[in-house]
Amino acid sequence: MRPPNPQRDELHQLLLRWYDRHARDLPWRKNPEPYQTWVSEIMLQQTQVATVIPYFERWMARFPTIADLANASEDDVLQFWQGLGYYRRGRNLLAGAQYVVANGIPFDAAGWQEVPGIGPYTAGAIASIAQNQPAALVDGNVERVYSRLTADATEPPKLTQNAWKWANLNLDHHRPGDWNQALMELGATVCTPKNPQCPTCPLKNRCAAFAIGKPDSYPTPAKRTATVQLQQTLWIARCGDRIATERVPQGEWWEGMVSFPRSQTHDLTENPFDPAWPKLAGTFKHSVTHHRITLQVACVTVENAADNYTWLNAHELNAAAIPAPHRKGLELAKRL
Numbered sequence: 001m002r003p004p005n006p007q008r009d010e011l012h013q014l015l016l017r018w019y020d021r022h023a024r025d026l027p028w029r030k031n032p033e034p035y036q037t038w039v040s041e042i043m044l045q046q047t048q049v050a051t052v053i054p055y056f057e058r059w060m061a062r063f064p065t066i067a068d069l070a071n072a073s074e075d076d077v078l079q080f081w082q083g084l085g086y087y088r089r090g091r092n093l094l095a096g097a098q099y100v101v102a103n104g105i106p107f108d109a110a111g112w113q114e115v116p117g118i119g120p121y122t123a124g125a126i127a128s129i130a131q132n133q134p135a136a137l138v139d140g141n142v143e144r145v146y147s148r149l150t151a152d153a154t155e156p157p158k159l160t161q162n163a164w165k166w167a168n169l170n171l172d173h174h175r176p177g178d179w180n181q182a183l184m185e186l187g188a189t190v191c192t193p194k195n196p197q198c199p200t201c202p203l204k205n206r207c208a209a210f211a212i213g214k215p216d217s218y219p220t221p222a223k224r225t226a227t228v229q230l231q232q233t234l235w236i237a238r239c240g241d242r243i244a245t246e247r248v249p250q251g252e253w254w255e256g257m258v259s260f261p262r263s264q265t266h267d268l269t270e271n272p273f274d275p276a277w278p279k280l281a282g283t284f285k286h287s288v289t290h291h292r293i294t295l296q297v298a299c300v301t302v303e304n305a306a307d308n309y310t311w312l313n314a315h316e317l318n319a320a321a322i323p324a325p326h327r328k329g330l331e332l333a334k335r336l
């Protein structure tokens with residue numbers, strides 16, 4: 001039992017009263033079982049709520065239970081993840097489901113952290129939201145709310161450690177899931193990174209950054225990683241009605257997905273289908289983490305289907321899990 005703390009109790013009352021009125025109606029909140037919460041939390045990492053909603057609904061229709069997911073193939077899972085990015089998350093969900101089917105559903109945050117792909121944040125979310133366990137969590141929203149409420153100017157990553165201490169000390173043990181969601185909701189909708197809506201904030205009278213008139217000064221920004229510029233060529237080779245594909249090797253972005261031959265330069269003499277003459281279909285930019293990639297799409301037509309590639313027809317390409325920028329390259333090539 002924790003000793004009584006009137007200030008903490010007031011914080012809980014203010015924020016939970018606000019949350020009870022303003023919580024967004026999101027599909028994973030209708031049935032907060034561990035599996036639904038787990039899938040939604042993984043999808044929401046680095047992805048906006050509005051983008052996640054249709055993916056979550058399609059996922060639940062295709063893999064309605066942990067057992068359905070555990071029995072799926074990696075190709076099937078990646079196909080349903082296609083377009084969400086950070087594909088490792090989809091692969092980890094599959095490995096995690098297989099672990100849970102073999103070992104049983106964990107009943108607290110420590111148990112969830114044993115599951116492949118689940119870290120302290122997701123473990124806290126599942127245990128508190130779906131199992132009503134007294135588990136704290138910190139994501140980017142909670143960290144920002146914490147740094148403003150306390151005017152903590154510590155730079156990341158030490159700020160994250162401070163936020164975890166605060167989250168553990170201030171957890172509402174009666175409604176841990178609602179409290180955690182309320183903090184995240186406040187960060188997502190009111191205490192936003194830019195232009196926080198302080199006049200409508202339920203915690204404004206408890207907020208140190210608001211009191212000194214500097215909410216935008218917190219948290220102290222992390223030092224930026226320099227952007228790395230890369231050039232790549234995507235080779236779209238046709239043989240009759242089929243196109244050459246290959247699996248992305250282990251250790252590369254999108255490992256295990258279906259893609260097309262690529263070279264790490266715009267030099268067309270590096271044509272893997274030489275002597276077939278390449279035609280350029282176009283060039284576009286896309287980003288992966290701090291890398292900015294200028295992707296050139298080159299098309300060739302060949303007479304013989306070399307057996308070091310897998311040649312897929314249009315129907316098979318539609319069903320394949322292809323990274324979004326490479327599918328965009330394929331669409332460009334179709335217009336040539």
Ligand code: SF4
Pocket residue numbers: 145148149190191192196197198201202203204205207208209210215
């Ligand atoms: S008063 Fe402003 S800065 Fe403070 S928690 Fe509320 S929205 Fe964030």
